[in-house]
Amino acid sequence: MKLDSRKLQILQAIINDYIITAEPVGSRTVARKYNLGISSATIRNEMSDLEEMGFLEQPHTSAGRVPSDKAYRLYVDRLMRIRELTDQEAEYVKRTYQEKIMQLEQVIFQTAKVLSDITDYTSIALAPQLNKVTIRHIQLVPVDKDFALLVVVTSSGILKDTLIRIPEGIDSDFLQKVSNILNDHFQGRTFDQIDIKDIAPIREVFARNQKFFNSLVDILTGRLRESQQKEVYLGGTTNIFNFPEYQDILRARSFLNLMEEKDLLYHILSRSNDGGVKVTIGTENPHEELKECSIVTATYSLGDRVLGTIGIIGPTRMEYSKAVSVMDYMGKALSTYLTRLFGE
């Protein structure tokens, strides 16, 4: 059976209607609302065909039809018209990035907030992944006789710091010396490139302070990386209650539980980090709990290096045209902002 242009028109009408109303769409509705110049009976026949082809589903006999994931996919790839941001929306984004926030966390957090405000979906933003950025500066800052602060600044302005206990008899000159060595070795590298073997030669500098040396290595190769990698910021989690399909308490609950699983979210989002906007519809996502959700992601970069991912998540009946344009716009706006702030 061929998907001729009339079938496409009907399919598009059904998808449009269902996205707005969340109610199964019947042949009469299509005939009335969308002047296609054909009768409901003809539309009925076409809809029957579309169902057979897997684009439509029927919740039960005597209900209208609902688009399938396959239909949404077709819609996203071929049918939908990208809808530009309104002036207000663009203005809102601009205003957010006008403030000179110097802490990256804040920037990412704000981005998530803007995304959920504009789209009314739930937004997710991943902090930059450390294996994507290079180390710009390492410094051990003496705090008092027992503690020093290990600060690592990366090319994207990420700051990672930890208090570290220092053994007795270490003075600030020694700390400075260590800082210099660390900088010499690791400046310009990514965290992935920090290798135990590289570190070995430094070991001798530490003389009797092997324990101190070990904890430094520990932090640089392990802890900092982990703590950063799973940083997931959410916006508008309770927006989900706006959708009729989540009036059911069990569904809402399982959705919100899912949003608490930062590890999972991290994995879902970080799969798409090859740049550009990506749409994952319903069962295209391998996770069972997400089979009735769609996710639209975009990446953000510093210069030409992709740093991380931002995304929104909502019911499969999502306003894709808006979602895609917003994600595209925000990914670019965030990249521009970061490059301006931390550009190399």
Add this chain to the structure above:
Amino acid sequence: MKLDSRKLQILQAIINDYIITAEPVGSRTVARKYNLGISSATIRNEMSDLEEMGFLEQPHTSAGRVPSDKAYRLYVDRLMRIRELTDQEAEYVKRTYQEKIMQLEQVIFQTAKVLSDITDYTSIALAPQLNKVTIRHIQLVPVDKDFALLVVVTSSGILKDTLIRIPEGIDSDFLQKVSNILNDHFQGRTFDQIDIKDIAPIREVFARNQKFFNSLVDILTGRLRESQQKEVYLGGTTNIFNFPEYQDILRARSFLNLMEEKDLLYHILSRSNDGGVKVTIGTENPHEELKECSIVTATYSLGDRVLGTIGIIGPTRMEYSKAVSVMDYMGKALSTYLTRLFGE
């Protein structure tokens, strides 16, 4: 009318039962389950009295009775028996604090998690309030030619840091000089005690770099403080779905929306910072949205200085005996842990 011991017994029975079942309690239930040696008819009479005295309420005729806020207050103050933590619970807490987490944020976050895990309520933890801690060390760390990092370490191990743009022609010697001056002036003080007037004499050191000077002051007196003050960590927000009174989607939604309002939560929690465990029942809390919730808070300290507040929030029908004991225990455990880590 006097609240004799039999009335108290009956009231206690009703509260106990209602806490467990969430169902209005009838006279027959009390007679059957709690062997008080009196018939349901007598209990009925007493319940009628208790209602008149404001301790019980009736959702509608032909339903059992439900304890009022006044009843819970009486229960918390006079009737309940504190229930110690089980060995597993104590063990869980101990294990959590055994790990050497050096970042305060992590500690507070973990504390919130433990609280919600043990109690099955939603937990809230405030990061230490900056006006409660003293500045231990200030350091400007050079990053590259355009940026420096302003690091402030406080007595409780709180770290606040911001990237700050430095004007051209400032070298690391100058930064060190500034750091020294800042330390001389502010070490040992609280953020509240940083006064513009104190800073004025330093101004001359900056000579032509007034703009740099201004942004430093800005950060120290304003930005750092604000960013920290509102840091609110939540645990187990979706636990609310476990309670039958929150099966209603509107209620669940308004509760979860409330939990997103960090500012509000901050204010609610920070009211009780005079040490010890505090219980706020239903309408005792001025916030309309909380009139069917109870909050149990405790404070945590470093040495003898109260730093912040932790709390749990649940329906008024809360297991107060457990809640109070857990909060008491956790407040102390957290204080001990912090004092061990950052003790002065």
Add this chain to the structure above:
DNA sequence: TTTAGCACTCAGCGCGGGAGAGTGCTAACA
């Protein structure tokens, strides 16, 4: 190939009645 007409299906809704839980009153009892 399209359309009008028609029988059929099924979810949703409102209604009514029965069951069950609980109360308050009354009268009898210790």
Add this chain to the structure above:
DNA sequence: TGTTAGCACTCTCCCGCGCTGAGTGCTAAA
């Protein structure tokens, strides 16, 4: 005088019923 058994009454909850309306698929005619 306090306590208890008995009973009528109330009210929510739940279940089943039938109606309505939206929508379909089929058939036959244009």
